[in-house]
Structures are given as structure tokens and as C-alpha cells.
Amino acid sequence: MLRQELGIATFEDLLFHYPYRYFDRTQMTKIGSVNAQTEYAQFAGTLINMGEEGDARKRRLVATLYDDTGKIELIWFQGINWVKKNIREGDRYIVFGKVAQFNGFYNISHPEIESWNNETNIPGMQPVYPTTEKLRVRGLTNRSFAKLTQSLFEKIRLHDVPEILPANILHQHNLCGRFHALLWLHYPDNEHHEQMARYRMKWEELFISQLMIARLRLQHTLQPGWVFGKVGEYFNNFFNHHLPFQLTNAQKRVIREIRQDTATGKQMNRLLQGDVGSGKTIVALMCMLLAMDNGFQACIMAPTEILAQQHFFGISGLLEEMGITIKLLTGSVKGKERKAILAGLADGSLHLVAGTHALIEDTVQFKNLGLAVIDEQHRFGVGQRAQLYKKNQLPPHVLVMTATPIPRTLAMTMYGDLEVSVIDELPPGRQEIITVHRRDITRAKVMEFMRKEIDKGRQAYIVYPLIEESEKLDYESLMQGYEQVKVFFNENKYKIAMVYGKQEAGEKARNMARFVKGEANILVATTVIEVGVNVPNASVMLIESAERFGLSQLHQLRGRVGRGADQSYCILMTGFKVSDDSYKRIQIMVSTTDGFKIAEEDLAMRGPGDMYGTKQSGVMKFKLADIVADAGILEETRKAAQALLTLDPRLTSPEHQPLRYTLSQQGQQSHWSKIS
Ligand code: ADP
Ligand code: MG
Numbered sequence: 001m002l003r004q005e006l007g008i009a010t011f012e013d014l015l016f017h018y019p020y021r022y023f024d025r026t027q028m029t030k031i032g033s034v035n036a037q038t039e040y041a042q043f044a045g046t047l048i049n050m051g052e053e054g055d056a057r058k059r060r061l062v063a064t065l066y067d068d069t070g071k072i073e074l075i076w077f078q079g080i081n082w083v084k085k086n087i088r089e090g091d092r093y094i095v096f097g098k099v100a101q102f103n104g105f106y107n108i109s110h111p112e113i114e115s116w117n118n119e120t121n122i123p124g125m126q127p128v129y130p131t132t133e134k135l136r137v138r139g140l141t142n143r144s145f146a147k148l149t150q151s152l153f154e155k156i157r158l159h160d161v162p163e164i165l166p167a168n169i170l171h172q173h174n175l176c177g178r179f180h181a182l183l184w185l186h187y188p189d190n191e192h193h194e195q196m197a198r199y200r201m202k203w204e205e206l207f208i209s210q211l212m213i214a215r216l217r218l219q220h221t222l223q224p225g226w227v228f229g230k231v232g233e234y235f236n237n238f239f240n241h242h243l244p245f246q247l248t249n250a251q252k253r254v255i256r257e258i259r260q261d262t263a264t265g266k267q268m269n270r271l272l273q274g275d276v277g278s279g280k281t282i283v284a285l286m287c288m289l290l291a292m293d294n295g296f297q298a299c300i301m302a303p304t305e306i307l308a309q310q311h312f313f314g315i316s317g318l319l320e321e322m323g324i325t326i327k328l329l330t331g332s333v334k335g336k337e338r339k340a341i342l343a344g345l346a347d348g349s350l351h352l353v354a355g356t357h358a359l360i361e362d363t364v365q366f367k368n369l370g371l372a373v374i375d376e377q378h379r380f381g382v383g384q385r386a387q388l389y390k391k392n393q394l395p396p397h398v399l400v401m402t403a404t405p406i407p408r409t410l411a412m413t414m415y416g417d418l419e420v421s422v423i424d425e426l427p428p429g430r431q432e433i434i435t436v437h438r439r440d441i442t443r444a445k446v447m448e449f450m451r452k453e454i455d456k457g458r459q460a461y462i463v464y465p466l467i468e469e470s471e472k473l474d475y476e477s478l479m480q481g482y483e484q485v486k487v488f489f490n491e492n493k494y495k496i497a498m499v500y501g502k503q504e505a506g507e508k509a510r511n512m513a514r515f516v517k518g519e520a521n522i523l524v525a526t527t528v529i530e531v532g533v534n535v536p537n538a539s540v541m542l543i544e545s546a547e548r549f550g551l552s553q554l555h556q557l558r559g560r561v562g563r564g565a566d567q568s569y570c571i572l573m574t575g576f577k578v579s580d581d582s583y584k585r586i587q588i589m590v591s592t593t594d595g596f597k598i599a600e601e602d603l604a605m606r607g608p609g610d611m612y613g614t615k616q617s618g619v620m621k622f623k624l625a626d627i628v629a630d631a632g633i634l635e636e637t638r639k640a641a642q643a644l645l646t647l648d649p650r651l652t653s654p655e656h657q658p659l660r661y662t663l664s665q666q667g668q669q670s671h672w673s674k675i676s
Pocket of ligand 1: 245247274275276277427534536
């Protein structure tokens with residue numbers, strides 16, 4: 001039960017199940033001093049007037065506690081018989097609980113109650129542990145947790161909790177020992193100790209993660225890789241004759257970085273950061289050509305079918321006149337076609353493939369995969385990245401492209417093992433997207449505006465939120481929206497296409513294609529179009545129920561327009577009432593188009609927990625540390641981790657053995673071990 005609900009299986013787990021707050025039970029409150037502000041309080045007094053009240057269904061036990069200043073009522077609704085057996089009128093008790101008010105009288109229901117014989121057994125700080133409803137129902141209340149940890153701490157001694165950090169680090173960074181950190185986290189004897197304990201355990205968490213990352217990075221540098229020694233015909237021919245525009249300086253620089261990296265004989269592991277629309281795809285394509293120039297295959301992997309298709313069509317188009325074949329491999333490519341693709345990849349006759357995670361299935365074998373590009377990585381777990389490494393006798397070079405910029409602290413924790421390239425420049429001629437917030441009641445005006453844009457020859461998106469709890473509801477709200485759009489746009493004159501997540505793949509592709517080719521004026525969609533879709537002629541992005549979207553999602557969606565030379569617009573529709581947080585998000589969107597700024601705000605507002613799929617990546621399970629609030633510690637631990645590995649890269653020295661063991665344990669829990 002404990003294991004299922006909270007993952008606690010051993011005493012050690014219990015030690016690391018930290019309280020999230022404490023009840024201060026060092027103080028006694030005089031009953032007479034209770035007022036409306038009193039929350040949790042502890043009293044010492046004498047119990048009188050115990051008796052049952054109410055009928056069978058609402059039976060309750062009531063008693064009164066008094067001291068020399070007043071009286072307060074104690075109430076039990078459950079476990080009445082047990083309570084009756086264990087407390088007696090006329091005896092003195094220490095009582096603790098949450099004070100409530102009813103009909104002008106103060107009371108405590110289900111108080112913690114202990115007999116009180118002398119002045120010495122006043123409890124100290126009492127830890128409050130996270131628990132679950134299921135456990136509470138089974139009687140595993142916070143109190144029982146506290147009893148467990150209390151008896152645990154009565155038994156264990158200093159040597160039962162060995163130190164894992166080297167002495168010089170403890171000293172240098174002013175950290176308390178591990179045993180005391182744990183003791184004070186559960187049972188702080190004063191505030192200073194509690195803070196020291198917290199600091200120490202945060203430090204440890206971040207240090208371990210940074211050490212893990214630094215080691216991975218070190219391993220990467222030792223990992224031999226394919227040599228892309230030359231720039232050949234494919235690359236040059238494309239660059240000189242088929243590139244539809246001039247590369248920006250940032251794009252050129254990044255290509256150069258990648259070229260240098262892939263020529264060293266070491267495996268490349270690189271993160272390509274760039275804001276929405278900065279032109280990451282063309283960089284990826286040119287690197288894929290570089291792989292081909294050196295006799296290797298290359299693949300580009302995207303998180304959704306739509307994106308994979310788009311890469312496929314986009315790249316096919318660009319390479320058309322060069323006579324290079326590229327194939328699309330997704331879950332819905334089946335039968336003969338799939339067989340042919342798999343055969344082509346295995347015998348090396350097929351050089352380029354775009355696809356979804358279907359690409360990393362075991363059945364997909366490459367003859368010599370030289371470069372794997374992973375687009376919009378935050379949807380892929382770290383483990384999936386690792387899968388790619390196993391495709392050859394040597395792992396391919398890996399280029400990870402992010403969908404939106406990532407704040408520095410997050411990049412350090414999630415991608416700290418990768419080298420980083422940044423495209424910090426948008427292609428020329430882009431106009432700033434005009435972003436506005438509109439309420440539902442002005443819908444008619446908004447639609448009118450949209451019609452005018454469409455009449456100028458542009459296209460528009462209308463996006464509906466995904467209601468995750470219910471696919472059916474999703475579909476219904478999308479349908480309703482679709483009907484509503486049809487009221488505003490005469491079907492004879494305006495063509496509307498619709499795509500959504502659960503649509504049959506072929507139909508989805510057809511509808512998408514209608515919009516891409518300009519046959520449809522409006523695309524009504526759920527967030528399936530969130531990442532990467534590229535239709536430069538689209539200039540209006542209308543986001544319905546914008547309050548339901550997160551910041552990075554909104555930024556991604558907005559990035560679907562402003563891709564051509566036309567002035568583009570993003571309209572965030574909400575109802576009349578929105579929460580403070582939603583309003584703040586919308587204001588941020590209206591005030592800036594800078595993806596890095598938005599990413600920082602997003603991280604600050606949401607915390608790293610649910611950003612960028614960090615949960616599924618299993619990298620960031622910090623119990624105490626918060627990479628935003630503790631950015632300073634993060635920076636410190638990163639340096640410390642690097643310094644330690646410089647001295648002892650293999651962690652062979654005796655005093656680093658506990659660390660080494662800890663890392664190996666952590667590795668087993670996450671996907672990390674698969675990478676190395
Ligand atoms: P993202 O970085 O968001 O993946 P894309 O690679 O989809 O961006 O590029 C966005 C758009 O900008 C595409 O239409 C692409 O053809 C265009 N583009 C990319 N690089 C340039 C450039 N140097 N000059 C002009 N347009 C470019
Ligand atoms: Mg993209």
C-alpha cells in the first residue's frame with residue numbers, strides 16, 4: 001500500500017519521504033487566547049463532560065477541555081469506541097489540532113490527544129508528511145507517519161546514514177552532514193538547523209544530477225563516432241543551386257559548428273536551440289546532406305505524424321531536382337510500403353528517412369545511420385534518444401532541436417550533457433506578429449477581421465484546446481466550433497479544413513494537405529498543429545479558450561503565423577472571466593514575442609515539473625530543489641561536479657566510492673543507464 005501510493009518500501013525510503021511542513025508543538029496555547037485567526041494549536045488541560053450526541057448516522061463523541069483561561073470542545077465522528085476506551089474524564093491531556101468555530105464556540109475535531117502527567121513530555125516540532133487519501137482512509141494518517149519516523153530516528157545512529165559527499169566539498173560549501181540533514185529535516189530542533197538541512201539535501205540532489213550529467217558528457221567525448229571528413233556534391237549542389245533563400249549568419253554558424261563537430265572522430269551530441277521560425281529545419285537538412293556526402297544515411301524524427309509528414313513533404317520538395325529519395329516512416333505506413341522502406345534502410349539504398357518514433361522501433365535497422373535529427377525533442381524522453389544510439393556499431397551523430405527556447409537552468413538539468421548551438425536570429429523580412437486579447441462577446445468583429453484577411457488571399461488557423469480528460473468532449477467542442485465558424489463563413493465561398501488528434505491518419509493528412517496547398521482558407525484544429533507546422537501564407541492565428549493553454553504552447557501556436565512576408569496576427573480569445581494566472585500568461589503573450597523571455601516566465605510560473613515533458617524524461621525528480629528558486633545552488637553544484645570529475649574522471653578514489661555507488665543506483669531508476 002505504502003509502496004503503491006508513495007513508493008515507500010524500505011526504512012531508507014521513509015527517511016527520504018520528507019515532511020513538507022511542521023506543526024510547532026513546542027508551545028502551549030492558553031485556551032482563552034484562541035481567536036478567529038488561530039489555526040493549529042496545542043493546549044494542556046483537563047477533560048470533562050464526555051458524552052455521545054446525535055442519532056445513529058450522525059453519532060459523535062463530544063468532550064470539553066478546560067484550562068485556567070477557558071474551555072474548548074473536542075469532537076470525534078469516527079473511532080468513537082476506541083477514543084472512549086482510551087481517555088477518561090477528569091484526566092489531564094495535551095491536545096493538538098485544527099481549531100474551528102461553530103455557533104460561536106471553538107472546537108477541534110479529531111484532535112491528537114496524549115495524557116499529560118508532568119511538564120516534561122511536551123512534543124517538539126512535529127513533521128507533516130505528504131500522504132494520500134487512500135492511505136488516510138486506511139488509517140495511515142500523518143500522525144502514524146510521524147510515529148514511524150520518530151521511532152526510526154530513535155534507533156538509527158550517525159553511522160547508519162553514511163556520508164556520500166566528500167569531506168572537502170562539505171567543508172568548502174558549508175554543508176552539514178547527511179545524518180543530521182535527515183534528522184533535522186524530519187525533526188528540526190530549531191529553524192537554523194532546518195534551513196541547514198534543507199540546503200544540504202537540495203545541494204546533494206542538484207549535485208548528484210549535475211555529476212550524472214557531467215559524467216555523461218564526459219562519456220560522450222570518449223565515444224568514437226563516424227567521421228564526416230568532407231563537404232561533397234550533395235551539400236554543395238544544394239547550397240549553390242537549390243537553397244531557396246540566403247542562410248542567416250546564425251544558420252551558417254551553426255552548420256559550421258556541426259561540421260566541425262562531426263569531423264573529429266567523436267560522436268556528436270548537440271542541442272540546437274532556436275526560437276520558433278528561426279529556421280532550424282534547413283540546418284538539419286543540410287547536415288543530413290553532409291552525412292550523405294560521406295556515405296551515410298540520415299533520419300529526422302518528429303513527435304507527431306503531421307510534423308513527420310511535413311518534414312517529409314518539405315524536404316522532398318527541396319531535394320526534388322537533385323534526384324535524392326526520402327521516405328516517410330510512421331505508424332500508419334504499413335504493408336508492402338513499409339517492407340520496402342525497411343529493406344531500403346537495411347541495405348543502404350535508402351539514404352534519407354523522415355518519421356515519428358516508429359523510426360526507433362527494433363524492426364527498423366539501418367545499414368549505416370550517420371546522423372539522427374530529433375525535432376521538437378521535448379516530447380521525447382531521454383530514453384528514446386538513447387534508443388537511437390543502438391542503431392549501429394557506432395552511434396550516429398545526434399542533433400536535437402527544441403521546439404521553443406529553453407531557460408538556461410532547465411537546459412543545464414535536461415540537456416546538460418549536450419553541446420549547444422543557438423540560432424539567435426530570425427530570417428530577414430519577418431514582421432513582428434501583432435498579438436491581441438479578445439473576449440468572446442466580440443467574436444463577430446474578430447471573424448469579420450479574419451474574413452478581410454482571407455479576402456486578401458491569406459489563410460487562417462482556428463485552434464481549440466485539448467480537453468485531456470475526454471476525447472469525446474474534445475471532439476464535441478471542436479465540432480461546435482466548426483459549426484460556429486461555418487455560420488460566419490459561407491461554405492460556397494470559403495473552404496474550411498479540419499484536423500484533430502484522433503482523426504484517421506489518411507484523412508488528417510488530406511485535410512492538412514488542403515490547407516498547405518492553399519485549397520482551404522481556414523484550418524480548424526486542435527493542438528495537433530502545435531509544433532512545427534509551416535504554412536507561410538497563413539497570417540491569422542485565432543486561439544479559442546486561450547486561457548486553457550500554457551505559455552510555451554501559446555508561443556508555439558503563434559509561431560505558426562508570421563512565417564511569410566505578410567503582417568500576421570495572433571488573437572487570443574477568452575471568456576469574460578479568466579483566472580489571474582491565465583490573465584498573466586495572456587499579458588505576457590501580448591507584450592512580447594521573444595521566445596527566451598516567454599520560456600523564462602513559463603518556468604517561473606509553472607515550475608519545471610510539467611514543462612517540456614520533463615516528467616516523462618525522468619531526469620528531474622528533485623524532492624526539495626527547485627531549479628528556478630535554487631538556480632544559485634544549481635550553478636554551484638555544476639561547477640563542483642565538473643571540478644570533481646577533472647580530478648577524478650572515473651571516480652576511482654576511495655572517498656568517491658559512495659558517490660559512485662549513488663550514481664549507479666540512480667542510473668538504474670531512470671533511463672540514464674541506457675544511454676551510457
Ligand atoms: P523552426 O525553427 O521553427 O523549425 P522552420 O525551419 O520551420 O522554423 O523555418 C521557418 C520558415 O522560415 C520556413 O518557411 C523556412 O523555409 C523559412 N526560412 C528558414 N531559413 C530562412 C532564411 N535564411 N531566409 C528566409 N526564410 C527562411
Ligand atoms: Mg520546426
